[in-house]
Amino acid sequence: MPNLAKHERLAGAALSALAFAIVALGFFAVIGEPPLATLLSMVEYAVGDRYSLSETLVKMTPILFCALAAIVPARLGLISVGAEGQFHIGALIGTGMMLWTQPFDGWLLLPLVLFGGALGGALFGWLPGILRARLSVNETITTLLLNYVAVLMVSAAVYGPWKDPGNLGWPATIAFPDAAVLPQLFGTRVHAGLLIGLLLALCLHVLFRFSRWGQSLDILKGNVRVGRMMGLDYRHHVVIVMALGGALAGLAGIGETSVIQGRLQPGISVGYGLTGFLVAWLAGHNALLAVPVSFLIGGLIAAGDTLQLFNKIPASSATVLQGLMFATALAVPGLIALWRSRRG
Amino acid sequence: MDEATLILIAGWVAAILRSATPLLFVTLGETLSQRVGIINLGIEGEMLAGACFGFAAAATTGDPLLGLIAGGAAGVVLSMIHAGLCIGLGANQFGSGLAVWMIGLGITSFYGRAFVGGQVDASGSLGGSWVSDSPVLGQLLDNLSWTALAAVLLVLLAGFLLYRTRTGLAWRTVGEAPEAARAAGLSVPRIQVSGVLLGGFLAGIGGAVLSVDYTQTWAQEMTKGRGLVAVGLVIVARWNPYLVLPTVLVFGGAEAAVTRLQAGGFALSSHVLASLPYVIALLVVIGAYAWGRRGSGMPEGLKGVFAIRGS
Numbered sequence: 001m002p003n004l005a006k007h008e009r010l011a012g013a014a015l016s017a018l019a020f021a022i023v024a025l026g027f028f029a030v031i032g033e034p035p036l037a038t039l040l041s042m043v044e045y046a047v048g049d050r051y052s053l054s055e056t057l058v059k060m061t062p063i064l065f066c067a068l069a070a071i072v073p074a075r076l077g078l079i080s081v082g083a084e085g086q087f088h089i090g091a092l093i094g095t096g097m098m099l100w101t102q103p104f105d106g107w108l109l110l111p112l113v114l115f116g117g118a119l120g121g122a123l124f125g126w127l128p129g130i131l132r133a134r135l136s137v138n139e140t141i142t143t144l145l146l147n148y149v150a151v152l153m154v155s156a157a158v159y160g161p162w163k164d165p166g167n168l169g170w171p172a173t174i175a176f177p178d179a180a181v182l183p184q185l186f187g188t189r190v191h192a193g194l195l196i197g198l199l200l201a202l203c204l205h206v207l208f209r210f211s212r213w214g215q216s217l218d219i220l221k222g223n224v225r226v227g228r229m230m231g232l233d234y235r236h237h238v239v240i241v242m243a244l245g246g247a248l249a250g251l252a253g254i255g256e257t258s259v260i261q262g263r264l265q266p267g268i269s270v271g272y273g274l275t276g277f278l279v280a281w282l283a284g285h286n287a288l289l290a291v292p293v294s295f296l297i298g299g300l301i302a303a304g305d306t307l308q309l310f311n312k313i314p315a316s317s318a319t320v321l322q323g324l325m326f327a328t329a330l331a332v333p334g335l336i337a338l339w340r341s342r343r344g
Numbered sequence: 345m346d347e348a349t350l351i352l353i354a355g356w357v358a359a360i361l362r363s364a365t366p367l368l369f370v371t372l373g374e375t376l377s378q379r380v381g382i383i384n385l386g387i388e389g390e391m392l393a394g395a396c397f398g399f400a401a402a403a404t405t406g407d408p409l410l411g412l413i414a415g416g417a418a419g420v421v422l423s424m425i426h427a428g429l430c431i432g433l434g435a436n437q438f439g440s441g442l443a444v445w446m447i448g449l450g451i452t453s454f455y456g457r458a459f460v461g462g463q464v465d466a467s468g469s470l471g472g473s474w475v476s477d478s479p480v481l482g483q484l485l486d487n488l489s490w491t492a493l494a495a496v497l498l499v500l501l502a503g504f505l506l507y508r509t510r511t512g513l514a515w516r517t518v519g520e521a522p523e524a525a526r527a528a529g530l531s532v533p534r535i536q537v538s539g540v541l542l543g544g545f546l547a548g549i550g551g552a553v554l555s556v557d558y559t560q561t562w563a564q565e566m567t568k569g570r571g572l573v574a575v576g577l578v579i580v581a582r583w584n585p586y587l588v589l590p591t592v593l594v595f596g597g598a599e600a601a602v603t604r605l606q607a608g609g610f611a612l613s614s615h616v617l618a619s620l621p622y623v624i625a626l627l628v629v630i631g632a633y634a635w636g637r638r639g640s641g642m643p644e645g646l647k648g649v650f651a652i653r654g655s
Contacts, residue, residue, distance in 0.1 A: 031454070079438050137633045140385070140438055141576050145629075148569045148622045156615035274446065281439055316453035323446030327425060330440055334433025 008336065009284075016332040023324045033313060045306035046299030052306070054188035058260065060298030061190075062087070062269070064197040065252030066276020067283065067290040068204060069121075072245040073139070074285040075208060076237055077221040082128060082143025083249040084273025085150030086121035090250025091257040092154050093120030095173055095264040098180045099162065109180045113254060121250015122243045124150060129242025133235035139242065147273065158264055172265035176258045184259065193255035200248065204287040217241070249273065270301070271319065278326050297322065350480045356600070358487035361496075364596030366391075366554035368495040371574040371581070371588050372502055373419075373546030378578055379506065380539030381519045381645030385441030386426045388571030389448020390544045391551035393418040396452035398552025399562040400459050408467040411556040412491070412549055419548020420541050422448055427540040431533050449565065459562045466557045467491055491553045498546075502585040515539060519643035547571060573621065576629040582641030591628075598624050 025035040046056050066083040073080040097116030101109055128142040155171075164174040182192040208214040217237065220227040224234050257268050279297055283289035304318025370391050377384045384390075398415025402408050422444050429440040470485040470493060506512040517525040518535045525532050554570070555562050577595060581587040602620045605612065 081438075081442065131630060131633075135630065135633045137630055138579075141572070141579070141629060142626060144385070144572045145569065145576060145622045145626050149619045149626075152615045152619035152622075156613040156619075159615060160613050271449075274442065277442065278446070314454050314457060316450050319450030320447060320454060321450070323443050323448075323450055326439070326443035326446060327429060330429050330435035330443060331433050334429070334435055338433070 012332055012336055015336070016329045019328045019332055020325050023328055024321055027317075027320060027324060031313070031317070033311070038307075038311070038313070041311065042300070042303040042307060045303035045310075051188075052302065054186070054190050055302040055305075056295065056299040057190045057194055058188075058298075059301045060294050061194045061197055062252040062256045062272040063275050063279055063298050063301075064194075064201065064290060064294040065248050065255070066272050067279035067294050068197070068201060068276075068287060069125075069245040069249035069252070069273075070277045070280035071283070071285050071287055071290060072204065072248065073125075073241045074280060075214070075217045075221065076241050078132065078238065078241065079140045080125070080128070080143050080242060080245055081140055081274070081277050082124060082146055082246065083252075083276045084269060084271070085143065085147035086124045086246040086249035087253035087256075087269055087273055088147075088150040088154045089124045090117035090119075090121035090247075090253035091264055091268055092150075092157060092253075093117065093123075094250070094254030095157075095162070095176075095257060098176055098258070099173065102174075102177060102180075107179070109177070110182070113176075113180045113258060114182075114251065117250045117254025118247040119250070121253065122247040125246020125249075126239060126243040129239040129246075132242070133238040154264065154268070155266055158266060162264065164263075170265075172263045175263045181258045181262075182255060189260060191255065191259040193251070193259065196251070198291060201287045201291050208287060249276070252276075275301070275322060278322055281326065282329050297325075300325075347479065351483045354480050354484040355487065358484050360593060360596045360600050361488060361492050362558065363600065364592050365489075365492045365495045366550040366558060367570055367574060367577070367596065368499065368588065368592045369550030369553060370547045370571055371577045371592050372495075372499055372585060373543035373550065374571075374574045374578050375543075375581065375583060375585055375588055376502060376506075376515075376546070377423075377540050377543030378583055378646060379519045379643055380515055380536045381522065381643055382426075382430055382536055382540050383437050383441065383575070383646060384423065384426055384444075384540060384543055385438060385572065385575060386422060386444025386448065387441070387543065387547045387574060388567060388569065389445035390419040390422045390547040391554070391571040391574075392452050392565065392567045393422050393448045394548030394551025395555035395566055396456040396459070396551075396562060398548070399462065399464060399555040400455070402464040402552075402556045403459060403462045403562075406465065408465060408556050411464065412467070412552045415552025415556070416545045416548040419544040419546070419551065421544075423540050423544020423547070426544070427537045431536045431540070445571075453564045456562055456564055460564065462562060464556050464560055466560055489557050491557050495553075496589065499585055499589045506585055516643075519645050522645050547574075569622065573625045576625045579642075580628045580632040582632075583643060584641060595621075595624060595628065 024039055028035040028038045045052055047053050066087065069083040069086060070080055094113050094117030097112045101112050124146055128139045128146065131137040131142055132139045158171045158173060162173045163171055184191045216232050219230065220232055220234050220237055227234060252272065253268070257264050261268050275297055279290055279294045283293045300321060301318050304315045307313045307317065308315040370387060374384060374387050394415030397418035398411040401414030402411025425447065426440050426444045429435040430437050467489045470488045470490055506515060514530050515535055517528065518530060518532050522532050551567060555566065559566070577591050581591040599621050602617065
């Protein structure tokens, strides 16, 4: 909501939340569930007790990273939807690091695995970045297509050379050794990746606000020609933000694979990339705001899983609700503008 | 050339055209939407909805034609969300398209679960006793359903409408110069909504052709990015409906050739093979940018959306 004043943005956010609640109630009514009761049990399943809360934080972790992966390029006005693919390539290269260095099994293993994840993701950000910088190829289309390539590369690895014969045919690699896995917290599935994500969100926010780099991005986003007159290299910055965004999504991929899944296998992501993009958008491409929003959407997805378990409502309802939330958030600023112009 | 070779070639052409038919509908739909200045990434969700609800209708009624119509209707319903958000409320077109994609993804896996593993009858083949005296023609037509013919005719019709009629002129003006269109008394929103809805209709039919006619099954997320490939191919076809036909066929041909490589004994992982359509689509899009004049043929009204700023 770029053209609105601050109090209007707050009103807009409140209105979006209200509109979404109404739309969600409507959706539950359409699928024949008691609307209010279902909505309330979703809230309960998201944050109701210690276990629910921990599962929400588990889902929030990759979403936060993927949101930051969309936010960094967006600071330059680029629309990267490649987090899903970067997530998978990060998981792939990170797992590769584990497989190659596993015989040494020292303290270096974990940093190497994480580095591999970041490197893989960065590669799948760098590629659309360089294409955009050199040939002006639209980054939205290339990142979307690369997502499918990346997912299939993971499948090729786990059905092929990396399949552990000990799995009795199940397509998965060997399990990550403890030395290659981030520590888990409070005796739950929540892991240190969440803390890294929170720290990164804070760092990025500070960098965007106060660093020369952040200023350069703002100038170039506003007007490339003005930036160039000030000696800023647009192409250089395009490649940097795309690769950096990719590295963040790659970290999400390796974190999810090593800690939550324990091994590389198909289905490591339930659309975290696209969800992260939604979060980035809802947060207005503000790195700090991405934290509460990814908590919210993490809760929605976790509640969707529990809803399937206890209320026999398919978990895909969470996907529908995400889409509807996105649509309402896109609609509300337009509705406010329309209402304002009606009043003259 | 002897007859055996001709029959072989006819078989190839039929196979390529058959597998390219869904993409032909979808790419044509996206082309029309973009010609009025609206890019629609939601076409992926619209195609998926067409595949799901088209299959459901065909499986329930036993009539493939009803399936195609239901698929088209599902595409229209989803594209109405996109039209409302972008044209009615001025939302970002990429954001809105992704929202529509998400809704399509969620709804089809929600309602499609009941139809996984179902069976349908495909719409009839073009062949018949009347071509029995020509084995080459028989080979071609027996392997094609009338949807392939309809797709080819629609491409020609869309090209004719766009370049040779007053309506087409109005559409092109809206896409190229909305201000001038407004000054000329055209209703820009009305024409843009028509373009998006028609695009959604064709995408829905394309999805239904995929599930009802081609695979004859429904599987979740079965379009697997075909709609997004179509968005890329529109650029390659330079926003020209006529060029959609050769573009999609060359793409389909490359895909078919690669699939035959594996049959020819190349030990490629089936997953690597499955990724080739996306790689090919990427390469042709990159080629279109590298060798064409940048953005040539792109409707002026789209340039703001694509944010080409002389970089």
